[in-house]
Amino acid sequence: MAAKITVHGLTMSYGTLEVMHDLEFEILDKDIFVIMGGSGCGKSTLLRHLVGLMEPTKGSILYGDKDFTATDPADRGPFIRRFGVMYQSGALWSSLTLGENISMPLEEAGIVSAKTVKDLVSYKLSLVGLSGFEDYYPSQISGGMKKRAGLARALALDPDILFLDEPGAGLDPLSSRRLDDLILRLRDSQGCTVVIVTHELASIFGIANTALFLDTATRTQGAVGNPADLRDHSDNPAVRLFLNRGETPAKTS
Amino acid sequence: MPDNLRGLLELALAVPEESQDQNKPDTLSAIGRLGKLTVETWAGFLAFLKFTGQTVLSLIRFFTGRARFRSADFWMTLQQCGVQALPIVSLISFLIGLIFAFVGNVQLTHFGANIFVADLVGIAMVREMGVVMTSIIMSGRTGAAFAAHIGSMKANEEIDALRTFGFDPFDFLVLPRLIALVLMMPLLTVYSNVVGIFGGMVVGSFVGIPVQLYWNETIAAVDLTTASLGVFKSVFFGAAIAISGCMMGMKAGNSSAEVGEATTRAVVTAITAVIVLDSAFAVIFTLLDI
Ligand SMILES: Nc1ncnc2c1ncn2[C@@H]1O[C@H](COP(=O)(O)OP(=O)(O)OP(=O)(O)O)[C@@H](O)[C@H]1O
Ligand SMILES: [Mg+2]
Numbered sequence: 001m002a003a004k005i006t007v008h009g010l011t012m013s014y015g016t017l018e019v020m021h022d023l024e025f026e027i028l029d030k031d032i033f034v035i036m037g038g039s040g041c042g043k044s045t046l047l048r049h050l051v052g053l054m055e056p057t058k059g060s061i062l063y064g065d066k067d068f069t070a071t072d073p074a075d076r077g078p079f080i081r082r083f084g085v086m087y088q089s090g091a092l093w094s095s096l097t098l099g100e101n102i103s104m105p106l107e108e109a110g111i112v113s114a115k116t117v118k119d120l121v122s123y124k125l126s127l128v129g130l131s132g133f134e135d136y137y138p139s140q141i142s143g144g145m146k147k148r149a150g151l152a153r154a155l156a157l158d159p160d161i162l163f164l165d166e167p168g169a170g171l172d173p174l175s176s177r178r179l180d181d182l183i184l185r186l187r188d189s190q191g192c193t194v195v196i197v198t199h200e201l202a203s204i205f206g207i208a209n210t211a212l213f214l215d216t217a218t219r220t221q222g223a224v225g226n227p228a229d230l231r232d233h234s235d236n237p238a239v240r241l242f243l244n245r246g247e248t249p250a251k252t253s
Numbered sequence: 254m255p256d257n258l259r260g261l262l263e264l265a266l267a268v269p270e271e272s273q274d275q276n277k278p279d280t281l282s283a284i285g286r287l288g289k290l291t292v293e294t295w296a297g298f299l300a301f302l303k304f305t306g307q308t309v310l311s312l313i314r315f316f317t318g319r320a321r322f323r324s325a326d327f328w329m330t331l332q333q334c335g336v337q338a339l340p341i342v343s344l345i346s347f348l349i350g351l352i353f354a355f356v357g358n359v360q361l362t363h364f365g366a367n368i369f370v371a372d373l374v375g376i377a378m379v380r381e382m383g384v385v386m387t388s389i390i391m392s393g394r395t396g397a398a399f400a401a402h403i404g405s406m407k408a409n410e411e412i413d414a415l416r417t418f419g420f421d422p423f424d425f426l427v428l429p430r431l432i433a434l435v436l437m438m439p440l441l442t443v444y445s446n447v448v449g450i451f452g453g454m455v456v457g458s459f460v461g462i463p464v465q466l467y468w469n470e471t472i473a474a475v476d477l478t479t480a481s482l483g484v485f486k487s488v489f490f491g492a493a494i495a496i497s498g499c500m501m502g503m504k505a506g507n508s509s510a511e512v513g514e515a516t517t518r519a520v521v522t523a524i525t526a527v528i529v530l531d532s533a534f535a536v537i538f539t540l541l542d543i
Contacts, residue, residue, distance in 0.1 A: 081419060089410055091413060091414040093414065108419065108420065
């Protein structure tokens with residue numbers, strides 16, 4: 001299958017602080033691709049590179065066969081229009097209600113009929129279990145609700161590629177489970193590719209096709225592959241340790 | 254060592270400490286610090302110019318209909334830096350007029366020329382004090398508010414979210430604020446002038462200048478050119494305040510502490526910019542003999 005996103009020799013840094021170097025992986029079409037790794041290892045940073053909020057120090061990111069990183073930031077509209085991004089903190093626009101948070105991108109995309117916008121907004125909110133919260137401001141809802149509202153906003157324009165930064169963190173097991181179902185359903189019904197940052201092993205084994213492990217110790221990728229395979233057969237002990245919740249795994253190959 | 258403490262210590266030492274080269278404390282000599290400060294100030298000035306350039310580009314996009322922002326944002330800002338600023342502008346302008354008249358009167362009575370208090374207050378308010386005081390008030394009020402609002406949006410990744418939805422954060426956040434403040438500043442300035450003159454008139458009537466006489470004297474002293482100078486300057490001062498506020502907000506770091514710093518910097522930059530511009534205008538007007 002064709003690679004939807006190709007990351008080639010990517011080195012990321014904040015000023016002189018190198019976060020990760022020489023990342024090399026592909027994300028296939030309709031994949032559910034998990035980025036995992038210890039806290040502070042650079043998962044969010046990788047996501048910021050993938051959506052163009054940061055420029056790589058070295059290396060390139062390709063969407064299909066088009067070079068995203070070589071495109072001038074001002075001309076990235078066609079790429080960005082296909083993205084839906086959910087931020088780790090939710091990043092809802094705090095001066096707007098949840099409804100307005102979702103309707104603003106819709107109106108921007110040229111949907112003018114107020115009725116259609118309203119219907120779409122309540123549909124997207126109901127997808128994440130927030131029906132009826134249209135008129136709440138982000139400051140009036142809980143952290144987990146902010147995450148879900150952020151997801152609803154990411155879904156506003158039926159994106160082709162969905163980037164989710166720790167969608168499950170801060171959710172109770174049931175909501176977390178519903179979220180996994182939603183992600184699977186979105187992939188199956190709309191055919192979108194999903195890139196998720198997550199630590200939740202249950203989600204990783206439940207929904208991911210491919211997982212990328214970022215290793216803090218070596219500052220580069222530890223492994224990439226099917227999560228269950230990695231857990232049982234990875235050559236990298238750090239990966240097996242992570243996927244087994246730190247319980248000393250016996251390499252079974 | 255008790256066992257329970259040892260357990261905690263082991264946990265604390267389990268993750269090796271990161272080597273943090275970045276956060277080395279400043280160990281510069283006084284001259285080194287002065288040099289650093291100079292370089293930073295110069296860099297700040299260049300950044301201001303660059304931001305102004307970007308603002309001009311953004312304005313061009315606006316006038317060619319390619320810039321987008323929420324009109325609600327614009328109306329909200331218009332209200333914040335218009336009607337809602339009136340009470341404080343009234344108070345300060347009234348007091349400034351009062352003080353000028355009072356001080357002027359003390360001196361001018363020696364010469365039996367206290368009618369000229371009207372000239373003094375009128376010209377001072379209209380040429381300088383009205384617009385400068387309004388600008389300083391708006392720096393502290395609106396410039397700070399711009400920086401705080403945009404800065405906290407930045408800290409909360411809201412600006413990133415704008416970007417990934419294809420909105421230009423510059424057009425979206427800076428333009429409505431800039432346009433609103435530039436529209437309101439001349440009005441506030443005219444208002445401040447009037448209130449200041451009224452303040453002078455109050456003192457005048459206390460020291461025996463009839464209101465009608467005071468008014469006639471003011472009209473005679475303040476011609477249209479003088480009156481329009483202050484209003485003309487207010488447009489530029491308004492732009493400088495909006496640019497300082499928005500720039501510091503956009504450049505704020507990602508934490509709430511840095512939002513506070515950005516707010517302080519916005520006010521300092523705005524007031525500095527206003528005073529520097531005012532001096533430049535003073536030189537230009539003198540050269541042009543107006
Ligand atoms: N704005 C910044 N400036 C400098 N360094 C940063 C900045 N943001 C993050 N870092 C550093 O980059 C590294 C990676 O950060 P990042 O936010 O990508 O981690 P993460 O993997 O998403 O962690 P978490 O799972 O806790 O969200 C961290 O070590 C952090 O110190
Ligand atoms: Mg993160």
